[in-house]
Amino acid sequence: MHEIQSKPQPRSWPERLRILQVIPTLGVGGAEQMVGHLLLGSSRSHDVAGVSLYPERNSPVESRLRDARIPVWHLGKRTGFEPRMYPALARALREFRPQVIHTHLSVLRYVLPTLLAYPVPLVVHTLHNLAERENDALGRTINRFAFRHMVVPVAISQEVAASFERFYGFKSRAIIPNGIPIDRYQSASDDRTRWREAEGFDRDAILFTSVARLEPQKNPFLLIRAFIALNNARAHLVLLGEGALTGAVKAHVHEHRLEGRVHVLGKRDDVREWLAASDVFVLSSNWEGNPLSVMEAMAAGLPVIGTAVGGVPELVRSGEHGILVPAEDCLAFTQAMQLLATDSGKRAAMGGAARSFASTAFRVERMVEGYISLYRAALMAGSSLPASSVATQRGAS
DSSP states (O other): OOOOOOOOOOSOOOSSOEEEEEESOOSSSHHHHHHHHHHHHHTTTSEEEEEESSOOOOOHHHHHHHHTTOOEEEOOOOSSOOTTHHHHHHHHHHHHOOSEEEEETTTHHHHHHHHHHSOOSEEEEEEOSOTTTSSOHHHHHHHHHHHHHTEEEEESSHHHHHHHHHHHSSOOSEEOOOOBOHHHHSOOTHHHHHHHHHHTOOTTOEEEEEEOOSSGGGOHHHHHHHHHHHOOTTEEEEEEBOOTTHHHHHHHHHHTTOTTTEEEEESOSOHHHHHHHOSEEEEOOSSOSOOHHHHHHHHTTOOEEEEOOTTHHHHOOBTTTEEEEOTTOHHHHHHHHHHHHHOHHHHHHHHHHHHHHHHHHTBHHHHHHHHHHHHHHHHHTTTOOOTTTTOOOGGGO
16 A cells, blocks of 8 residues: 655645545534534634535534535435545545645545545544544554554544543544534523423423433433433423434333423434523433533533543533533432432532633634644644644643
C-alpha cells in the first residue's frame, strides 16, 4: 500500500481557510450535531462545507446549514461497502479545494484512498466515543494506520483521550471538548407551562427526560427499571430518541402497563422545548464520549442523574449539578430519582448550578476556537505536532 503524500507545505496560510467536514450523515445524533455547530461557528471567518456520505435526512442540522447557505454534498450512499464513494468524494474535493479535511466516525475508510488521487495539506479526525467502541474492526485498523502516518487525532474528553492512548498506544494530538449554542437552550420561563399544557402534563407532574438513542450503549432498560422502582404517582419518564431497541422498549413498557407514565416518543425536532418543560434529565449509559445531550440539559437548567461513565463526570459535578451513579446500578439510580423527585429545593439548586456552569464551560465558541487553532498549528507544523502543544482542556473554564 502506498503511503499518502501531502502537498508541499507553504510557510504561511491565508486568514480564511477552506475547511471540509466529512461525516456519514447529518441526522440527529451527537456527532452530527457537533459537526453542524462547528460548520456554523467556523463559517463566520472561514470558507466551510460539508460532505454527508448518506442521503439527506431532512434533519434540523441540515435545515440550519441550508439557512446559513453552507454547501453540503450528499453522496447517496447505501448500506454496506460502496466503491462509488471514492469518485464521489474526489469530485467534492476538486470542487471545494479544501486545505483542511475534518473527518468523523467511520468515514476514513473512504477518505484515505481518495487522498491518493487528491492530496490535501491537513486531515483531522475527531473521536466521538471511546476508541475501542467508535468503529468496527476494519475501521479501527484503518484508523490505526491513519493516526500513525498522516491524520491528526482529536479526543472530545479526557476519558476519550485516555482510551485512545490505551487502545492505540500513543497520545491523541489534542483534547477539544464539544460545545453547544447555549442561548438556544436557555428558554423563557413561560415555555415550560405552555409546553406541558400542549402535551397533556399537569403542572405538578415531575418529568424525568432522557434524550438518547435507544441502543445498548444507552441502556434504556436500566432507566425504565429504576423508574418502576421509584413508585411515584406524580413522576413521568419521557424517552426522546429511537434505535435498534425501540420495539423492545415499547414492548417492555406495554408489558408493565406503563403507557400512561413512560412515554416513548421517538425522534423529535423539539428537544429544546421538552427540556424547558422537564424537571430532571436522566442518562443511564454503559459508556459515553462527551454527550451533547447532557450539555443541552444543563444549559436548560436541569439537574442531571447519570451514570459516571466516559466524559460524563467531566461535565457533571456530582452533588452540585446533579447525581452520578455507577454504571448498571439500578438501586442507586432509583435512589437518586427519589431524592430529586421529592426535594424541589435541591432540584432548583442543582439546576441553577448546572445552568451557570454550562453558560461558560460549554459555549460553542470555545470549541470552534479550539479547532481553528489546531488547524493553524498543524498546518504551520506540517502536521508534526507534539501531543501537548494543542491540547484544550475544559478544566480551565
